Amino acid sequence: MISVEDAKNIILESTNKLKSENVDLIDSLDRISFEDILTNINLPRWDNSSMDGYALILDESNESSVKKLKIIGEVYPGDDFVPKIKKNSAIKIMTGAPMPLEANCVIPKEDITLIKSNNKSLNYISFDKNINIGDNIRKKGSDFNIGEKIISKGEKIRSFDVAKLAANGISNIKVYKKPIISIISTGNELITPGDKLKPFTIYDSNALTIASLVKSVGGIPKIEGIAKDAIRSIESILRESINSDAIICTAGVSVGDRDYIKEVIKEHGKISFWSVNIQPGKPFLYGYVQGRGKNIPFFGLPGNPVSTIVLMIKFVFPSLLNMQGLINYQPNITSAILNDQIKNHSRRNMFARVKVERIEGQLIATPFQNNSSHILSSFDNSNGLANVPENCKILKKGAHVEIEIFDNANLL
Numbered sequence: 001m002i003s004v005e006d007a008k009n010i011i012l013e014s015t016n017k018l019k020s021e022n023v024d025l026i027d028s029l030d031r032i033s034f035e036d037i038l039t040n041i042n043l044p045r046w047d048n049s050s051m052d053g054y055a056l057i058l059d060e061s062n063e064s065s066v067k068k069l070k071i072i073g074e075v076y077p078g079d080d081f082v083p084k085i086k087k088n089s090a091i092k093i094m095t096g097a098p099m100p101l102e103a104n105c106v107i108p109k110e111d112i113t114l115i116k117s118n119n120k121s122l123n124y125i126s127f128d129k130n131i132n133i134g135d136n137i138r139k140k141g142s143d144f145n146i147g148e149k150i151i152s153k154g155e156k157i158r159s160f161d162v163a164k165l166a167a168n169g170i171s172n173i174k175v176y177k178k179p180i181i182s183i184i185s186t187g188n189e190l191i192t193p194g195d196k197l198k199p200f201t202i203y204d205s206n207a208l209t210i211a212s213l214v215k216s217v218g219g220i221p222k223i224e225g226i227a228k229d230a231i232r233s234i235e236s237i238l239r240e241s242i243n244s245d246a247i248i249c250t251a252g253v254s255v256g257d258r259d260y261i262k263e264v265i266k267e268h269g270k271i272s273f274w275s276v277n278i279q280p281g282k283p284f285l286y287g288y289v290q291g292r293g294k295n296i297p298f299f300g301l302p303g304n305p306v307s308t309i310v311l312m313i314k315f316v317f318p319s320l321l322n323m324q325g326l327i328n329y330q331p332n333i334t335s336a337i338l339n340d341q342i343k344n345h346s347r348r349n350m351f352a353r354v355k356v357e358r359i360e361g362q363l364i365a366t367p368f369q370n371n372s373s374h375i376l377s378s379f380d381n382s383n384g385l386a387n388v389p390e391n392c393k394i395l396k397k398g399a400h401v402e403i404e405i406f407d408n409a410n411l412l
Contacts, residue, residue: 048098178220179246242292
């Protein structure tokens with residue numbers, strides 16, 4: 001039996017990154033960049049006004065020689081011609097319009113008084129508010145300069161990144177491919193949800209649960225079906241899975257008379273480890289099967305649904321994200337205060353379901369009292385897993401505990 005950390009390391013060290021593909025920018029959200037992406041233009045491309053107002057020239061003393069200036073022109077975003085300004089004059093300018101040549105500040109429209117005449121060419125502005133050189137000007141390249149890195153290889157694309165890329169005129173990018181994950185369930189008692197229940201049959205919840213979890217980290221699930229508790233049935237469905245990037249199988253990995261997964265994997269690949277010092281999920285198997293000239297990672301999970309979910313979060317998620325090239329993956333770990341005790345009868349490294357809430361500025365964790373590995377309802381109000389160290393019999397009320405928060409949890 002190996003430790004949780006050793007199991008993680010073995011999995012990550014044996015996980016290969018996938019190849020690249022090009023995607024349109026609109027489809028790039030949450031994908032992982034395959035390469036560094038550099039700016040190809042300055043942003044802004046030119047000095048421009050950050051306000052609707054009037055561009056003018058201040059001398060080195062930060063003063064205009066007169067506070068009444070003649071309006072000699074106007075400039076709008078998209079104009080082909082940028083006028084040149086003269087001393088003791090002003091040019092009407094809109095937000096985003098290029099700065100007139102030699103103008104060095106903009107006074108906002110609300111800070112001036114417009115002095116109109118019957119002749120539009122003889123209109124003036126006056127003002128008494130102090131302004132400084134550079135006021136209300138967005139300088140060329142103040143956001144990004146040509147050649148500056150805006151996306152790093154291995155970085156997940158966020159909505160804000162899409163904005164940066166679009167502003168640079170980039171319409172498609174190179175990303176890591178999404179992993180295709182085959183999902184196999186085993187058990188004579190299983191039937192597909194939607195089929196009619198027969199005596200002593202249960203619905204296969206694990207396959208759809210795993211599929212949804214695979215999707216949540218960017219993978220493409222492929223449900224292969226249910227294998228009977230027989231070697232030939234398992235081998236048959238395994239052969240259908242060899243075009244995938246990884247295989248996840250549930251049940252058949254323990255020591256029961258009809259638990260054949262270990263035997264099948266030994267015959268068609270290699271077992272890297274079996275049995276992890278974790279609760280729930282001790283009979284976890286990891287290895288690979290051989291198919292079409294490559295070794296395909298194989299995750300053998302216990303059949304209990306809670307074990308399946310916990311092992312997906314702790315071991316499979318990091319592997320799938322690593323396949324997609326994500327760098328520096330870190331789960332959302334925080335510390336909270338227990339408001340009730342957690343008993344660890346197994347003495348293994350236990351991950352107990354808890355509900356974490358912010359109460360009077362502190363994070364408080366309420367453990368779910370029934371932590372049996374078949375109790376799916378324990379996830380109803382849970383938003384994290386409390387880490388109870390191995391050989392720790394009990395974590396007492398008031399103790400600080402490390403919590404891995406689920407991605408959709410809101411603790412604001």
